[in-house]
Amino acid sequence: MRPPELALSAAFVVVALLAGAAAAPFPAALTLERALPHKGVSAEHLMERDRARHAGRGLLGAAPAVSGVVDFPVEGSANPYMVGLYFTRVKLGNPAKEYFVQIDTGSDILWVSCSPCTGCPTSSGLNIQLEFFNPDSSSTSARIPCSDDRCTAALQTGEAVCQTSDSPSSPCGYTFTYGDGSGTSGYYVSDTMYFDTVMGNEQTANSSASVVFGCSNKQSGDLMKSDRAVDGIFGFGQHQLSVISQLYALGVSPKTFSHCLKGSDNGGGILVLGEIVEPGLVFTPLVPQQPHYNLNLESIAVSGQKLPIDSSLFATSNTQGTIVDSGTTLVYLVDGAYDPFVNAITAAVSPSVQSVVNKGSQCFVTTSSVDSSFPTATLIFEGGVAMNVKPENYLLQQGSSGDNVFWCIGWQRSQGITILGDLVLKDKIFVYDLANMRMGWADYDCSLSVNVTSSSGKNQYVNTGQFDVNGSPWPSSYRIIGLVPTGIAVALVHMLIFGVLGSR
Secondary structure (H helix, E strand, O other): OOOOOOOOOHHHHHHHHHHHOOOOOOOOOOOOOOOOOOOOOOHHHHHHHHHHHOOOOOOOOOOOOOOOEEEEOOEEEOOOOOOOEEEEEEEEOOOOEEEEEEEEOOOOOEEEEEEEEEOOOOOOOOOOOOOOEOHHHOOOOEEOEOOOHHHHHHHHOOOOEOOOOOOOOOEOEEEEEOOOOOEEEEEEEEEEEEEEEEOOOOOEEEEEEEEEEEEEEEEEHHHHOOOOOOOEEEEOOOOOOOHHHHHHHOOOOOOEEEEEEOOOOOOOEEEEEOEEEOOOOEEEEEOOOOOOOEEOEEEEEEOOEEOOOOHHHHOOOOOOEEEEOOOOOOEEEEHHHHHHHHHHHHHHOOOOOEEEEEOOEEEEEEOOOHHHHOOOEEEEEHHHEEEEEOHHHOEEEEEEEOOEEEEEEOEEEEOOEEEEOHHHHOOEEEEEEOOOOEEEEEEOOOOOOEEEEOOOOOOEEEEEEEEOOOOOOOOOEEEEEEEEOHHHHHHHHHHHHHHHOOOO
C-alpha cells in the first residue's frame, strides 16, 4: 500500500550538506545532531511501520443515552526519530492491569498481547514496561465463542475467524495481516475496562464497562521488534466491535471522539470520547459507508495558489481516496498530486534555502526557521473547508551542523490512496463526529486546555492541559477539572485562544 521509499542515511546528510550549501561554508568536520535511539533509521523503515496500521471496519449501531465524557492519557510523539507514534493506557481485567496501546484511527479492534505469546516482544525501547494479559488470571474474563452474536457479526466483516469444523463453543478467533507482511492473531475475550468518566454533576468518576477485545497470542514481522514496542493497538474505527462503538451502545460515552496530538518532541496530547468545543473548528462530511475515515479532498494550494491537480485523483473508490489515520506516521499523497506539490514547495522557499535532490527526494539546507523560509500549504475538502499545512507538517528534520539544519519533504508518493498521518494531524484538534458523519479540525496548541461536550450538547467540561506523570518519559496526560455553563465555557475558549495565542 506504500510507495517507493525515501532513504536518508546520516552519510547522505553529510554529502548533501557539503554539496548543496556552498553559499554557507561548513566546517571540515560535521557533527550531525539527530535524536535517534539507534543508527540507520530511514524513511523506508518508517513507511514499513506505517503499513502495520490498518484493518477493515463496519457501521455503528443505535443511539442510547450517554452518561458522560471518557478521557484517556496520551503519550508518544509524531517525531519518527524519537517515537513516531502516539499511545495511551488502558486498564483491563480483575485485578486490573495497565496496558500501553497505540492510538489508531485506521483500525477497529482493541487488542493486547496475551500470555502465552509467540513472537511478542518482552521489552520496549520506549522506556515502558510491557505486560501480558492472561484471561485465566482475571476473575471477570470470558472467552467469546463462535456461537456468540458478536462473533457472528465480526465474521461477516472479516474481523473474526471461525473454521467450519469448529464447534459452537470454539473460541472466536482473528488474524490481522498488514501491508508489510507483519501480523497478529489470537482470540476474542470480554472483560472489564476501567476509565475516567466526567459526569454531568461536575465529578470525575472511576467507571468501568465490560468490553470485547482481542487477546493476541502470536505476532510476526515488525510487531515482533522491541524498539517501539507497545502492548497492543487501540483501534478507533467504526466497526461494532470497536471500543468506541461498544461504549456508545452501553450508554457510557457519546458517538463522538476527539484528539489533539502535541507536535513537539515531548509529545503527548488529548484524547476524549466526546466532542472538543473550539470556535475555530471547521467541519467537512465523512464519506459514508467506507471502512476508513474517508474525506473528500478536492484540491491543494501552496502559498494560496491552487495546484494543477486533477481532482478525480482524490475521488473515493475501492482503490483510491483520502483517509485520516493516526496510526500512520507520515503522509502519503497520491502519485499524480505528489510532484506538483513538491515542485510548488520548492519554488516557493526563501532564496536563502539551499535545495538538494537525492534519488528523487527533495531536501533543503537552511539556517532560518522553517516558518519564515517555507510556504504554507492548504488542503481543501468538500464544502471549501480548508486544512492548514504548516512547514512542520510536511518537513522532517534529518540532521544539523552548527546553524545549518537539513530538512526533507516528509510526504511520500502513494499509488491510489492518500493517507493523512501524524505528520499532518499533529498540533490540531480533530473531532470525529460519527453521529452526524462529519469530521472537524482546528489549529491548536495541544498543551492548552480544551472544552469537551457530550453528544447531547448540554454538558461542557474544561480540561487543564497536560502535566508530568512520574515515571513517564513524556508529559502525557491531562485532567478534566469541572463543569461550566455553555456560555462561560465558550467565553473561556475565546480567552484561551484569542487572549493568549492570538490567531491560534
